Amino acid sequence: MKIKHIFYLLAAIVVLQSCEDFLDIKPKNYGIPVNNTSSDSVLYKTASEAEAALGGTYADFKNEYFELDYFVNGDAQADDAYAGADNPDNFQIDDYKIIATNRNVSRDWVYLYSTIGKANRVVNNVPKVIDPALTAGRKTEMVAEASFIRAFCYFHIVQLWGDAPLQLKDLKSLSPETLPEVYEQVFPPKASTGEIYAQIILDLETAAAGAPATAVHKGFATKGAANALLAKVYATQEPHDWEKVNDYCQAVMDGGYSLLPEYDHLWDNEHENSAESIFEVNYFGGSVDHNWGTQMFRGLDWKKFNVPTNDLVAAFDAEGDAIRKNSSIVFLDVTGKWSDNHWPQNHYPFLNKYRYFVSPSDQNYIFIRLADIMLLKAEALNELGDLPGAKSLVDQIRARVDLNPTPANSKEAMRLAIEKERRLELAFEGHRWFDLRRTGRAIPVINAVKDGSGASLGYNLTETRLVWPVPQAELDKNVNLSQNPGY
Secondary structure (H helix, E strand, O other), rough: OOOOHHHHHHHHHHHOHHHHHHHHHHHHHHHHOOOOOOOOOOOOOOOHHHHHHHHHHHHHOOOOOOOOHHHHHHHHHHOOOOEEEOOOHHHHHHHOOOOOOHHHHHHHHHHHHHHHHHHHHHHHHHHHOOOOOOOOHHHHHHHHHHHHHHHHHHHEEEEEEEOOOOOOEEEOOOOOHHHHHHHHHHOOOOOOOOOOOOHHHHHHHHHHHOOOOOOOOOOOHHHHHHHHHHHHHHHHHOOOHHHHHHHHHHHHHHOOOOOOOOOHHHHHOOOOOOOOOOEEOOEEOOOOEOOOOHOOOOOOOOOEEEOHHHHHHHHHHHHHOOOHHHHHHHEEEEEEOOOOOOOOOOOEEEEEOOOOOOOOOOOOOOEEEHHHHHHHHHHHHHHHOHHHHHHHHHHHHHOOOOOOOOOOOOHHHHHHHHHHHHHHHHHOOOOHHHHHOOOOOHHHHOOOOOOOOOOOOOOOOHHHHOOOOOOOHHHHHHHHHHOOOOO
16 A cells, blocks of 8 residues: 555545545545445435435536537547537547546546446445335335446446446445555556446346336436446447347337437427437526536537538438438538638538527437437347348338438448448437447548548547546556556
C-alpha cells in the first residue's frame, strides 16, 4: 500500500469523525460514492428514503454523460458525425487521437462510476429497509431496477475502456480497523472484461426476473428493457452467443412492443413513450427538468456538436432513403455565422431527430427501441443460418420507410445489409461506434471514410485505439490501476 494512499485514508478517517456525511469527501476526489453509516445500521429508514435513493439513481440519466457524451461517443467517434463545435477533447475522439488527459474521458469515467455507486447503495441497502410501507415485492422491483442501471453503466464502461474496476459494494464505515478492506474499495484494481460482462449479465438477469413488466412511462427499467440489453450484451461479448441474442430479442418482440407506423413519429415530440420505445429518458420541460442536450446539436447561436458527415448523407442518398434522411438531418443556411471544412455555409447539416431544442426543451431521448432489437435479431438469425428469417425482419424495417426489400441473398451480403440498415435506421442514437466495434468492422470502415469530394479523411484507427485510455487523474490517485496498451 502506497504511503500517500494510507495518508489519504487516515486523513479521511479524521475528517469522518467530525463530519456527518462522508459523501462530501470521497466522490469529489475519486468518483466512488461512500456512505458514513456503521456496518450494522440501516441506511434507509423509510420507504420514501429508499424510493428517493432509486429516484436519484435514475436522475443520472439526465447528466452530461447521457445528454451529450453518450452521442459524441457513439456517433462522432464513428463515421456518422464530425465532432463539430470547437472542443479539442471532442476532436481527439473524432480523430482517434485521444490522450489520457482528455477531459471528456475523465468526466465520463467519473459520471459512470458515480451512477454505479448510487445503484450499489440501492442494491445493497433496500433489502434491509424495515419500514412495512416498503413491501417485499417493491423491494424486489427496486433492486431489479437498480441492477439494470448498474448493468447499463458497466456495459458502457467495458465497451469504452475494456478492463476496468468492478465495484459492487458501498463503503459504509471507515476506521483504522477497516483500512485494508477500505483500501481495496477506494483504490480498486482492474477486473477483466470477462468478469465485468459476467456481472452485467447477472445484474440483467436480476432485472429481467424482478423488474415490472410495465411502468408509468418508458423511463423506468422493465423486463423488456432488461431483455433488450441482454440481447445487446450477448451480441457484444466475445464470443458472441447468437442463440441467446435470438432468444432475448424474441422475448422483447413478444413483450407487447410494436413499430410506429410512421418513422418520423419517433421524433416529432407527439408520440413519446410509444409502443416502439423500450427505454426512454423522459423530460418534462421547465427550468428544472429540461433537456439541455438538444441545444448542443441544433441551433444557429453557435457551431454545434455532432455535425452529420458527408459519408452518412451519401449513404442515405445511395439507398434512396429520403424518409429517414429527412427525419435525421436538416440542412440550414449558416452564412456569416461560422465556416466548416466539410460543408458549405449555405447547405449546412444539423441533427434533426432532437429537433425541439429551444430551451427549456422537453424532448425525450430514446436509448433502446424495437427496431434496434428487430435488426439485432436479424443479425442473430443470419449468423445462425436462417437467411429468410433475417431477410423478413430487415424488410419489415425497410417497408416502413418505403424501401424495397433487401437484395442480400447470402450470409456475407446480409451482414453488410444489416450493418447498413442499422446505420440508416439508428443514425444519431448513439449506436454506430459500438456496432462497428462489436462486429469487428470499425478499423476497415473508419479508415476508408472519405469527405464530400471523395478524398480520404486520413483516419488511422488501430487495434489499441478501439478502447480509451484510463484517465490520467485516476492513475495518479490509484496505484492499483494500469494504463491501457498503446497510451
